[in-house]
Amino acid sequence: MIRVLLVEDDRDLAAGVLDYLELENMVTDHAANGIAGLNLIRSQRYDVIVLDLNLPKLDGLKVCEHARGEGHDTPILMLTARDTLEDKVVGFAQGADDYLVKPFAIEELVMRIRALANRRSGQVTRRAVGDLELDIRNREVTRLGQAVRVSPTTFRLFERLSRACPEAVSREDLMFAIWGEDQPDSNSLKVHVHHLRRQLAEAGSSVKVETVTGLGFRLNPDGEAE
Amino acid sequence: MIRVLLVEDDRDLAAGVLDYLELENMVTDHAANGIAGLNLIRSQRYDVIVLDLNLPKLDGLKVCEHARGEGHDTPILMLTARDTLEDKVVGFAQGADDYLVKPFAIEELVMRIRALANRRSGQVTRRAVGDLELDIRNREVTRLGQAVRVSPTTFRLFERLSRACPEAVSREDLMFAIWGEDQPDSNSLKVHVHHLRRQLAEAGSSVKVETVTGLGFRLNPDGEAE
DNA sequence: CCCGGCGTTAAGACAGGGTTAAACCGCTCA
DNA sequence: TGAGCGGTTTAACCCTGTCTTAACGCCGGG
Numbered sequence: 159m160i161r162v163l164l165v166e167d168d169r170d171l172a173a174g175v176l177d178y179l180e181l182e183n184m185v186t187d188h189a190a191n192g193i194a195g196l197n198l199i200r201s202q203r204y205d206v207i208v209l210d211l212n213l214p215k216l217d218g219l220k221v222c223e224h225a226r227g228e229g230h231d232t233p234i235l236m237l238t239a240r241d242t243l244e245d246k247v248v249g250f251a252q253g254a255d256d257y258l259v260k261p262f263a264i265e266e267l268v269m270r271i272r273a274l275a276n277r278r279s280g281q282v283t284r285r286a287v288g289d290l291e292l293d294i295r296n297r298e299v300t301r302l303g304q305a306v307r308v309s310p311t312t313f314r315l316f317e318r319l320s321r322a323c324p325e326a327v328s329r330e331d332l333m334f335a336i337w338g339e340d341q342p343d344s345n346s347l348k349v350h351v352h353h354l355r356r357q358l359a360e361a362g363s364s365v366k367v368e369t370v371t372g373l374g375f376r377l378n379p380d381g382e383a384e
Numbered sequence: 385m386i387r388v389l390l391v392e393d394d395r396d397l398a399a400g401v402l403d404y405l406e407l408e409n410m411v412t413d414h415a416a417n418g419i420a421g422l423n424l425i426r427s428q429r430y431d432v433i434v435l436d437l438n439l440p441k442l443d444g445l446k447v448c449e450h451a452r453g454e455g456h457d458t459p460i461l462m463l464t465a466r467d468t469l470e471d472k473v474v475g476f477a478q479g480a481d482d483y484l485v486k487p488f489a490i491e492e493l494v495m496r497i498r499a500l501a502n503r504r505s506g507q508v509t510r511r512a513v514g515d516l517e518l519d520i521r522n523r524e525v526t527r528l529g530q531a532v533r534v535s536p537t538t539f540r541l542f543e544r545l546s547r548a549c550p551e552a553v554s555r556e557d558l559m560f561a562i563w564g565e566d567q568p569d570s571n572s573l574k575v576h577v578h579h580l581r582r583q584l585a586e587a588g589s590s591v592k593v594e595t596v597t598g599l600g601f602r603l604n605p606d607g608e609a610e
Numbered sequence: 611c612c613c614g615g616c617g618t619t620a621a622g623a624c625a626g627g628g629t630t631a632a633a634c635c636g637c638t639c640a
Numbered sequence: 641t642g643a644g645c646g647g648t649t650t651a652a653c654c655c656t657g658t659c660t661t662a663a664c665g666c667c668g669g670g
Contacts, residue, residue, distance in 0.1 A: 346650080571661080574616070575661090581617095624659075625657095629655100636647095637645085639644090
């Protein structure tokens with residue numbers, strides 16, 4: 159569940175966005191001016207804050223600045239009608255994590271909110287994929303409460319794939335996720351993918367590792383044909 | 385992982401930037417003149433292109449113009465010593481996505497590169513043509529939810545055609561889109577067009593590949609006579 | 611009637627991916 | 641200290657689907 163705070167003074171726009179976000183199973187709060195927004199930021203816990211730049215009482219940049227200054231590290235997405243580069247730069251400098259220029263497609267906003275929430279959820283230690291659950295902190299994978307044995311390398315591979323799921327991840331990205339800078343020069347990745355597949359199959363999981371020819375691999379949570 | 389192409393003739397500046405970008409885990413290529421840059425754009429895949437305006441052989445604007453003309457939609461960040469409004473306007477008109485005036489802080493460049501790369505990755509990677517949908521990220525084509533099997537090369541061909549649809553694309557452009565620099569010397573393109581046609585027909589799609597004699601090919605979404 | 615452009619087909623070369631086993635490495639524990 | 645062990649890397653091999661090549665068929669225009 160994603161908690162979103164929207165700070166936006168245009169009531170109509172705000173109402174539309176809130177409706178849509180709630181349809182997407184997000185929990186939303188709303189503030190119509192900067193001061194109210196800042197108070198909510200201080201008192202509640204959010205996964206993402208969507209902040210209009212032009213706000214009554216205290217503008218978006220100031221809100222951003224204050225929030226960061228007070229130690230809040232919740233991802234902030236700036237919303238603005240202005241499109242000048244200066245604003246962008248100032249926005250980023252003030253600690254915004256993303257930017258969206260009005261008018262925007264609501265789907266894009268949702269997508270970016272999800273992206274920001276996920277980025278942060280690197281700190282969240284559990285994630286579900288199909289019938290599997292992976293505990294990132296403890297490097298464990300479980301299915302129906304049963305532990306699935308995976309080696310460290312295989313775990314890193316699975317973690318990266320699950321993060322992108324159901325999108326595909328390129329070989330290069332996978333290599334980087336597993337080994338970082340200096341990577342083995344042979345077909346180690348193939349072997350680990352093979353191990354992962356075998357381990358998932360042995361655990362009886364519905365999750366399948368699919369190959370996208372010429373690109374890389376993808377996790378299919380239900381193992382259904384595409 | 386972000387792939388960056390830097391086209392810049394000042395060797396010192398380029399070296400500094402490249403070092404820094406690599407420290408930031410970006411994968412970089414470098415070209416010291418416009419022609420070389422354009423060739424790399426044609427043959428490689430980048431997430432962001434950083435383009436100096438003043439370049440030997442072919443200036444930045446021309447490179448930008450050619451790249452866009454050939455259907456590349458990679459975000460381009462223009463780098464320039466000039467700061468006149470006209471330059472910005474011309475740059476944006478030519479298809480640049482962002483602008484940075486020399487001298488600049490390297491951190492700012494990094495910030496903007498990230499912003500451009502994210503904007504793109506947040507961007508929808510699906511495209512519709514007639515009754516087909518193609519998912520560029522996952523390299524797959526679907527019709528009514530059913531996957532249409534296409535080989536990597538056929539996909540590249542289809543992707544390029546769909547990008548121009550309903551305009552025609554010349555043989556040359558198609559060859560570049562599929563093979564980049566070194567292209568096969570025989571009638572491979574004909575064969576792949578044939579494959580594509582057969583696969584579309586087998587999938588029952590209304591989309592037809594039409595021949596423009598002496599020029600190249602064109603996608604007709606509805607298969608109606610012209 | 612020949613030529614050039616395009617479409618079609620089949621065969622062989624090739625590459626990408628899958629699989630396996632053995633070597634290797636660091637660790638623990640007798 | 642050296643045997644055992646789990647994990648990782650390497651290298652070789654196979655298989656399958658894809659790409660390229662080359663040859664041929666078709667058609668319209670000069």
